[in-house]
Amino acid sequence: MANLCEICGKGNNSGASVSHSNKKTKRKWKGNIQKLKAMVDGRPKKVKVCTQCIKAGKIERAF
Template sequence: MANVCEICGKGERSGFNVSHSHLKTKRTWKPNIQKVRAMVNGKVKQLNTCTRCLRSGKIQRAM
């Protein structure tokens, strides 16, 4: 499963772990992506969406 939201485009971000001695190592932050059945143009489609889009009501879930 891709780590990209199909609604807002939110994806993986990169940065550094910073220790107390200020040593830096690369790391990534991944969005919370869920596979959801949703209504798109009157049809049921399976989407990869982040939980922020689910919670804010940007998509309508299919039952």
Template sequence: MSNRCSICGKGHQTGNLVSHSNIKTHRRWKVNLCSVKAIVDGSTRRIRVCSRCLRSNKVKRAI
């Protein structure tokens, strides 16, 4: 299962962790995903959605 939003496709970002002595090592920032029940194509499915899509009402939640 990929760490990617089902609605907008947002995934992880990469960058450097910079220490006090300016040594750089690679690191990843993971996307904030929630597993929700949503209405997709008229049926209820469980999808993984980022918190921004939930907050901006891009997902129709199933009750």
């Protein structure tokens, strides 16, 4: 399974670390993806959601 938010699709970004001498090496920035139980179609289900979607209230938590 991919490391993606099931609500907004946020995942990993790639780019380069740049040193003082301007050398570039590949690196990844990982999205802050959390596993949690949420109500999906009236039933609790484990989903992967980014913290921005959790804070914005785009998901209904199942306790």
